[in-house]
Amino acid sequence: MTTRRLVLTRSAAVIGAASSGLLLPSIVRAQSDKVRVGFMLPYTGTFAQLGVAIENGFRMAINEQGGKLGGREIEFFKVDDESNPAKGIENATRLVQRDKVDVLVGTVHSGVQMGIHKVARESGVLNLIPNAGVHIATRAQCAPNVFRTSFSNSQPTLALGKAMVDRGHKKAVWITWNYAAGDEAFEGFEQSYTAAGGTIVKKLGLPFPNVEFQALLTEIASLKPDAVACFFAGGGAAKFLKDYAAAGLNKSIQLYGSGFLTEGVLEAAGDAANGVLTTMHYSDSLDTPANKKFRLEYAKTFKLQPDVYAVQGYDTGLLMIKGANAVKGDLGNKKALYAAMEGATIDSPRGKWTMSKAHNPVQDMYLRKVENKENKVIGIAQKAVADSGAGCKLS
Numbered sequence: 236m237t238t239r240r241l242v243l244t245r246s247a248a249v250i251g252a253a254s255s256g257l258l259l260p261s262i263v264r265a266q267s268d269k270v271r272v273g274f275m276l277p278y279t280g281t282f283a284q285l286g287v288a289i290e291n292g293f294r295m296a297i298n299e300q301g302g303k304l305g306g307r308e309i310e311f312f313k314v315d316d317e318s319n320p321a322k323g324i325e326n327a328t329r330l331v332q333r334d335k336v337d338v339l340v341g342t343v344h345s346g347v348q349m350g351i352h353k354v355a356r357e358s359g360v361l362n363l364i365p366n367a368g369v370h371i372a373t374r375a376q377c378a379p380n381v382f383r384t385s386f387s388n389s390q391p392t393l394a395l396g397k398a399m400v401d402r403g404h405k406k407a408v409w410i411t412w413n414y415a416a417g418d419e420a421f422e423g424f425e426q427s428y429t430a431a432g433g434t435i436v437k438k439l440g441l442p443f444p445n446v447e448f449q450a451l452l453t454e455i456a457s458l459k460p461d462a463v464a465c466f467f468a469g470g471g472a473a474k475f476l477k478d479y480a481a482a483g484l485n486k487s488i489q490l491y492g493s494g495f496l497t498e499g500v501l502e503a504a505g506d507a508a509n510g511v512l513t514t515m516h517y518s519d520s521l522d523t524p525a526n527k528k529f530r531l532e533y534a535k536t537f538k539l540q541p542d543v544y545a546v547q548g549y550d551t552g553l554l555m556i557k558g559a560n561a562v563k564g565d566l567g568n569k570k571a572l573y574a575a576m577e578g579a580t581i582d583s584p585r586g587k588w589t590m591s592k593a594h595n596p597v598q599d600m601y602l603r604k605v606e607n608k609e610n611k612v613i614g615i616a617q618k619a620v621a622d623s624g625a626g627c628k629l630s
């Protein structure tokens with residue numbers, strides 16, 4: 236039988252089944268049903284604003300394409316993961332088993348991500364990570380159905396050490412929350428700072444999401460380092476910036492951070508954030524048509540200023556659109572879907588980026604300085620920063 240005859244015969248059978256009301260073959264059902272998209276994000280707690288920004292960005296990308304994915308309508312499902320790792324598996328299972336999502340978009344917190352990761356690997360459901368940077372998800376436990384559109388936790392800090400030493404800050408204290416994101420941000424910092432000739436005087440930490448910084452700030456004052464470097468994010472970052480300034484340390488010890496420190500918190504932190512230097516894959520002030528258009532449209536739509544989390548949500552939407560368009564909405568065609576996502580170049584507000592073999596962005600890191608409630612780019616700290624992808628067997 237020729238290929239053409241085969242196609243005709245098959246479609247005749249499909250039409251017959253459909254018109255007689257019999258169970259539709261899965262290919263027809265896949266094309267006509269709505270795509271089920273599940274958001275598993277924090278909508279409460281210290282990362283609540285991050286979850287909202289990611290969802291807004293994702294929806295904005297989809298709406299720019301007429302609200303569809305590969306020609307199919309979308310149905311959204313939502314779970315508030317509360318940035319609570321203890322509920323990670325249960326919440327991800329709910330989206331996969333009860334809501335039967337085709338794609339799970341989540342999450343922010345690295346510990347919660349590990350719950351999602353287990354469920355994604357066991358179920359084979361497509362998981363797009365719009366923030367959480369936990370290394371193992373795109374290293375030893377990388378998976379064909381897991382793609383990250385954000386960063387790995389050590390990527391921003393791999394670009395930080397040299398920038399600090401270049402400014403003459405050679406003795407630093409490191410401070411963070413003691414969990415995967417803080418520990419792995421330290422890994423990048425330690426590597427880049429010591430390679431550039433810096434010395435880490437002391438490592439300080441507190442449990443996530445505690446914000447009782449006072450005793451630690453007193454210790455920093457007595458250690459008198461040249462600089463402080465840190466990882467904090469969300470509501471906790473705003474509090475750290477304010478407490479650092481209230482203790483008078485912003486006058487005497489230059490504060491640096493993985494760029495999340497100054498994302499989405501500049502209104503809340505006010506003058507306390509002025510002069511803080513960070514490295515990050517995005518900046519409000521990037522002077523590109525893609526960023527200007529994005530910022531204008533986001534502000535008009537959501538009556539909020541976008542930040543890196545909104546950009547990551549937007550890029551997650553762009554990646555999903557590329558994949559879905561490549562398979563004309565047939566998300567069951569996983570081989571072609573994943574190939575399209577792996578080969579994608581995302582024309583992002585952050586600048587163009589590509590996907591590594593381990594499914595993590597390869598991207599430029601900017602050096603930024605806070606001035607008048609804006610993260611101003613003062614240079615590219617490092618071009619095309621890639622995570623090592625150590626132990627990942629995807630090729």
Ligand code: PHB
Nearest residue numbers: 344345367368416468495
């Ligand atoms: C993480 O837990 O991986 C995480 C959370 C918030 C950030 C960055 C990383 O801003």
